[in-house]
Amino acid sequence: MKKFLIFIAKILVVVILIVIALDGFYTYVFLHSKNRGKIEKVFNSKEEKYDVIILGSSRANNHFVAQMFEDKGLKTFNYGMSGGHLFEASLMLKLMIERKYEIKNVILEADLNLSNDQESEGVSAKFLPYIHNSTVIKQHFASQKDFKELYYLPFYRFIKYDGKIGFREVFHVLEGEKTNPLDNLGYYPLVKHKSGNMKNNIVNLNPLPHNKYYEEIKNICRTNHINLIVVMTPMCENVKGMNYFDKVKNAYPEIHNYENVVIEDKYFSSCGHMNDEGARMFTSRILKDFFDINK
Template identity: 30%
Template sequence: MKKFLKYIISIVFSLLLIAVLLDIVYTTVIEKTIPRNKVRYALSLKDKHYDVLFLGSSRVQNSIVTSMFKENNITILNMGLEGATLGDNWLMLDLLKKNKVTFDRIFVQLDYMYNSKDNSFSDRSKSNLLPLIRKKNIREIFKKTDTDFNKNYYIPFYRYLTNSYSIGFREFVSSLLNKKPRISFEDGFTPKYGNSKLAKEQLPKSIISHSKIYNKINNTCISMGVEPIYFIAPYCSKMIDNGFVKKLDSVVNNFYDYSRSIKNDNNFSNCSHLNIDGAKEFTEVIINDFF
């Protein structure tokens, strides 16, 4: 038995050693190479000024054609993130603010996600930042918001294991090879092509009376000297509104309803996402309304 316990201890020791070494190697490679996601891109920007910032989910990422702004000499950041929560939008804003990135106008897309009661980040945003958890400013963010903070911070390689889908081996190799991300973050716009069969979708029937995370976004924008512009992005004709947009308008300041601004269903990739033609049409509307 003694021999076996020694054997097990040596295996556990090897495992720990592997975890520590991999943690160091992965973190160094990811830190030293080009940002491969929007959250890390936001971190890499310092002391810059843009005319416009767009925050939101994939409904911003796929809808705001940044090149059209640039053609009008408007500098722009499209920070729409697939699957983003309002917590992610605040995180992005906070990182940009801390890095002294300034804007003249900030657009924040809102829809059913206004109803989310917590201010947590989506797994995707969280995992994009996790490699940098040992940096002071990032540690503070996770300390306040991450329920797994102790495991992620103290157990070597734990954060890479539990988020292997987004920051595992594939991401490590891509970073190591300096592989460019699929989308250019300077652009930030990812077009969708074609249109699938549009399914019926519904907005919620009720709205929460008080959103902490909305207030946080609002306050951060104001502390940056900008009054945020909130808007709801277009939906196809099959979307059942349930009076939600009106309710959103009643609780959100400076709110613009674009939910029915694209009439042609052929301009949708699916009911809540515009295709490239729809995105161009919608961007045109925004430029005409605000610039």
């Protein structure tokens, strides 16, 4: 029996050493990744200077044409993340400040995501390889229910989110394989799809009276003397519950409502996402209204 227990103990020690080694190896790989995505781009950089940073969900990623800002002499990057919530937008801005970015203006898309203050697991997982190497990432996740497992159990985060930061992603990083999120200065243009869903129902959607992560973004900008421009972006014509945007305006009067600037279906790829033509119309309006720049 004693020999058996010793044997089991040795196996456990070997397993623990293996997971610690794998955790260290995976982390090392991600610490040297720069061309796979926006989070890696920020984490593995420092002291960047921008005139305009764009944050938000896919409704930022697909709606703000960064090159149009650049063409007007404004150094810009679109850090909108498809599927992301304000949880991730706030963390991205915190990470930029931690990396000593100098930012003059932040344009934040904040409309539908004001209705929740939850993380988007598929997006937030991409921050986790760096949780031991960034104070702001650690603190941002500290309030999540599985923080202790993610932080203290070696390799746990890579197993739990294998589809996002597991073996396949590590392999692609080692191969130096690029992805398209960094193309077009972060802007992802969409085309008009015949099969695109041109109907939406947001009748039951309500903005939170106090969205924690939206308030964080406002405080970060105030503390770091960054001009914050918060906008609601367009949706197609066939949306039920468009009074949601009025609810947002009532709850957060400082947010600029642009939901009706572009409305015709021909300018949309799907009901919640404009195509490239619509995005260019919208971006022109933003440039004109906030940067005193005409088309």
